[in-house]
Amino acid sequence: VNSEQYQLPAGWVRLKSRREVSVQRGHPWVFSGAIQASSPGLVAGSVVRIEQNDGRCLGVGLYGTGSIAVKLLAFRDVPIDEALFGEKFGRALAVRRALGLWGSPHTTGFRLVHAEGDGLPGVIVDWYAGAAVVQLQTEGLVPFTGAIASALRQVLGDRLQDLCVVSTDAAGVEHRTMVVGDRKSGDFMENDAWYRAHWMTGQKTGFFLDQRENRLAIRSLMPTSGTMLNLFCYTGGFSIAGLKGGASRVVSVDSSEIALEQFQEHLQLNGFSANSAPAVRADCFDYLDSDTDLYDVVVCDPPAFAKHQKAVDRALRGYRRANAAALRRVKAGGLFATFSCSQAVSIDAFRSVVQAAFDDVGRRGRIIKNCSQAPCHPVAISHPEGEYLKGLCIIVD
């Protein structure tokens, strides 16, 4: 894609008086209510210069037609080009180096670029031992695919063997394209466990890298020869962690047949027998209606029930129901690990809902660990909305 024509602002938005403060503090979003005027003809994806009320430039970004009217890609007046992406990717890589991830012999899959957390709203890059999988979360970024790919090549050098770009068009249709190399999947390590990311057929970029530290926690909390129920298991990330921690039997439940097929690959890659790790294709709510077994560890990691603020109440009811049903399956003295990846559900709301689920089933518990997203999913201090994954490890009385 020739991106040159898109690099420079095609228009501008001017903020209302005193509405520049949050942008000046580094928040990368401009809400539509903060805009006083804008140049004519802006469409979703237009590159715009953001001006404070007196005309001074606050930065450049991409225009959107929702309540978030602009997402800033730079807090200064620069073209959006390979050099800008290269600068941001270089800084993101330095953070992963500092975290001990880049070059680690134990963990070769991690998030390299986390959107707002790395100064690039809408741009995700996951790294799977030589493959970079880019997820463009807004259509307006698609014209920059060439600039992003060149910048990644520049920053990653010959360590980059494959590059896949995942994007969604205006009609909501997802596109997955190999830009460099032709591998459709690749093996990587997470704390010495082997996993395979299928970036052409998986969910998101192929694997949920945000749960790395929580999988490690489950592995260390798993009682020797204990049993585990992994609800909403996807490709069995937590199941492998439980088996690595010494579980004698792990039951994994998900509604996606493809995810469960990929779970079988994870069992093989790690030398575990499918006999000790049955995979059940089912709706977890239905499964829990009929399961009567009790487990030492129950993991519940549903999809984001609330994708936006309006859906929160419904989502909370869903979390409460799932948590109550899952809790019934935990042995006395066992561990319940429960998560929400809905950005719109706050930590406090999630805790209250889990507490309500305990009340629903008449049990008590003690929180032994608060969980969050792995640190390769950083949160900009000026953008607290970037903290989306929350979880609790609870010993159930």
Ligand SMILES: C[S@@+](CC[C@H](N)C(=O)[O-])C[C@H]1O[C@@H](n2cnc3c(N)ncnc32)[C@H](O)[C@@H]1O
């Ligand atoms: C956040 S992902 C889980 C990630 C997983 N814990 C891991 O570590 O890779 C949520 C999963 O829930 C599954 N799912 C969504 N709705 C479901 C339902 N009603 N019953 C069962 N699985 C469901 C999706 O297929 C997806 O794999």
